[in-house]
Amino acid sequence: MPLHMYWGLGLLVPVFCTLLYGYMSRKALEALGYPNASSVWAYFSRFFFSVLLFTLWGMYNIPLPLVYILAYTDKLFRLLRKKESRAKELFLINLTHLTTMALHMILIGIFSLITQSEMYELLQHPFWRILTIGIVLTVNSVVAEMIPRWNIVLEVLRTQSESAEARPFMIFLWFCNAFLLLDSLLCVAKIAWGLLPLFLIGSTVLLEFYLIRFLKHLYAVLKKHYLEEEHYRLIEKLEQQDREAADLRSKSVLDPMTNIFTRRYLADKMESLAAAKESFSFVYIDLDHLKQVNDRDGHHAGDLYLMRFVQEFGSLLRRDDIFSRVGGDEFAVLLPGCEKDAAANRMEDIRRYMTEKSDSCISFSYGIAHVSGNTGDSPEQIFRRADQEMYLDKQARRR
Known part of the structure; x- marks a missing residue:
């Protein structure tokens, strides 16, 4: 089936929403320890491929799994160009990509049930493609705005995403991303089953439920680990202050040359x-x-x-x-x-x-x-x- 091109003002939605998400994520990235773009061009080039991808998806009915793969590849490509620690970025990329795919497919399933149309038929209309990606990007922008206010979560992500406790969760994230990518095939498959959208929503929500449970458990473990490290750091700082105070007392009590x-x-x-x-x-x-x-x-x-x-x-x-x-x-x-x-x-x-x-x-x-x-x-x-x-x-x- 040939691809039909859409050209209209609706294409401004993915462009605007992607740039808005990029702008709103600046403070979140800065809070996580990443430097902001040094120039307007550096800022624009960071999100150029995403703007191009989502705009093309609004114009053409590109297969959804391919859109997900290209979006993920773009994030990985940006990561490979950096010299910073990659473990932390891989953690964040897998987590954010997973939650974005899950929200997007849930929206597709919900709109499919509302319109009483098959999901593959729904995605053939530019309006629904643009609407779903616009909602997802808007939600991501709101979350990015809230991240700098979650101090403990920020500290855990900054310091503990490379820890041994996070490695099993990293494997789980790889599995979940692969699972949802396979699930996205249901959105483009021509299967005449009225309950397919409900099945997709249920499986995605169930996966998100386990993800949230896993996240809560990891958060509890890492928070305890972080608080223990903070406790030891404070003890070390107090001991250093005690040593400095004792040194000052010694200098005020003993003559430096004669030691009397x-x-x-x-x-x-x-x-x-x-x-x-x-x-x-x-x-x-x-x-x-x-x-x-x-x-x-x-x-x-x-x-x-x-x-x-x-x-x-x-x-x-x-x-x-x-x-x-x-x-x-x-x-x-x-x-x-x-x-x-x-x-x-x-x-x-x-x-x-x-x-x-x-x-x-x-x-x-x-x-x-x-x-x-x-x-x-x-x-x-x-x-x-x-x-x-x-x-x-x-x-x-x-x-």
């Missing part, structure tokens, strides 16, 4: 002891000869000089004593529960040992401020008192 406590940490401990009404002695220390070492041997030698002092002096302190660096060559020691005389005796013993018996031969001046349990002095006031005592000691040692 900072002035800030020392002040916090003094406030804690004062709040607990515990007595302590605060020793302010000024290291001798650092400037001369720096001028004579360089700053690297000065750093080594500082490190030798810290190691030697720190080894002579008690476990509970708090040793900190408060300036370039200035240090401080917090001696909990130690009276001023006892603190002075300890500092004299340490200084004598370091200058006479130790190999380091490092000397220092010191001043002591004692704080009883009921003293209301602030850390800065205690610093100043000890600093004044230290200068008195330095002057006395110069005589």
Whole structure:
């Protein structure tokens, strides 16, 4: 039977509906991680074959299975030209092509029952061909507009369509596409059976029912998998934040060069002891000869000089004593529960040992401020008192 050509304004319907579907699907593709067309020509070329195919189908009664095959081939051809992951696109192509074929054949069956005509006779009229494809493209446009609002579904499709859980469903999609392609032969077959449209509708709806059930099950599995991954990602992020916070705390607590406590940490401990009404002695220390070492041997030698002092002096302190660096060559020691005389005796013993018996031969001046349990002095006031005592000691040692 020769093909009869239709030429009229009705051909604008598939053109308009295809371009509308392409326009409405831009945000959906962008939400799924695909870049938009970079130019008008790139956008038009993406849907050129679809516009041509559906327009020709409106003009000529091209066999329906061939239309489905050509539409599917066009999607595959566009996929093969891309370098992105193909598993995700194959998943989406099979799913969308399957639902499009199913809706189209259900419409053909419904209109066949309404008009009381055979399906192959219905498809010989351009009006019904154009009407059915127009409805399908319009429905696809509405769905494409709604997709960006389904956040979890989007995340599942973006990240999990390549997962092992989706592979059995992918096989099911291949089977369903092949099954519906064979079913489409019923639409063009000259079978004089009045219940054939009803049979086609029933089998297609049943297939869609199982597809929806399978989709719901896959969605539940992938959602659980996605939530587990999100849970682990958040845990890892919190652990990273904890590590960063600990690193910041460490930087605020420890001096980066000497690795002893900072002035800030020392002040916090003094406030804690004062709040607990515990007595302590605060020793302010000024290291001798650092400037001369720096001028004579360089700053690297000065750093080594500082490190030798810290190691030697720190080894002579008690476990509970708090040793900190408060300036370039200035240090401080917090001696909990130690009276001023006892603190002075300890500092004299340490200084004598370091200058006479130790190999380091490092000397220092010191001043002591004692704080009883009921003293209301602030850390800065205690610093100043000890600093004044230290200068008195330095002057006395110069005589």
